[in-house]
Amino acid sequence: MQHGNSSNSNRNNNIINDTNNGNTTNCDTVPQPCMVREQDQYMPIANVIRIMRRILPAHAKISDDAKETIQECVSEYISFITGEANERCQREQRKTITAEDVLWAMGKLGFDDYVEPLTVFLSRYRENENERTSLRGEPILKRGIDYGQMMMAPYGPAFHMGHHQGMFDAAATAMGGYFRDASGAAGSSSPASLTKNFDPFGQFK
């Protein structure tokens, strides 16, 4: 079992024949899984480790192969969910995979415990975006991303969120105060309370 010293593995080193930012492989002629490990198909290992450390007690150690395995599992997770979400889009003849599609796929594939916290996360993100936009006095426009599909089949009652003109659908009552009333005043969250309760975007402030 590989331990400790990461110089034993070449997973984090540049590919020997690399001439193109780590995107070249040795496997051009063979349509088989490559033995070369390209880092850009994984989440950065430092980020993975940091998240693991939130769970583990301070004295815990993590072997290098465990870190790498979990790193690979994350990418597999993304592919797995995306595949299901993409199939749904194709069945419904839509071209764009939306956040709602991703949440739906997670529920379908057994990760329904994640759906509610992710829904809260997403609604707060949207509200944060709206506040940042309106503070600058800009109209809330489509950003060149295809948001046209976001009104499709909302996932569950808590996710009835439209994004047209930046007005949240008032039917999002399951979310409590996460929508604007007609006067444009924010819901129950102010930037300060966002920071206090849940601040995934600290670096934005």
Place this chain on the structure above:
Amino acid sequence: MRQARTYSGILSGGISGRTGPHLLPLARIKKIMKKSGDDVKMISGEAPIVFSKACELFIEELTQRSWMVTMRGKRRTLNKEDVTSAVIATDIFDFLLNLVSDTGNSVEAAPLEMDISKSS
């Protein structure tokens, strides 16, 4: 452009000394999403954002389950076999079975009953 700022802000927040939640790099997530199938066309801007949080939850759950195996073995180093055991013991991680058994490690652990306050 707003989208660029969202992405670049996340990317630059990667490895700093700050504790607290950091999003995983959105551009990387998007790349992995695109690679999941030849027919993946367009991805909304918010989908990688949902994934960044979902991957945190996923890593946390996998780590927690793996660590329970480590503790059961009275060890302090979480190793790959602990991750393998956790994957075997968890139904929703079935999609990872090929991945964790790929390197030829013998999969010795019997499925364990793992109860971490949620039904799986």
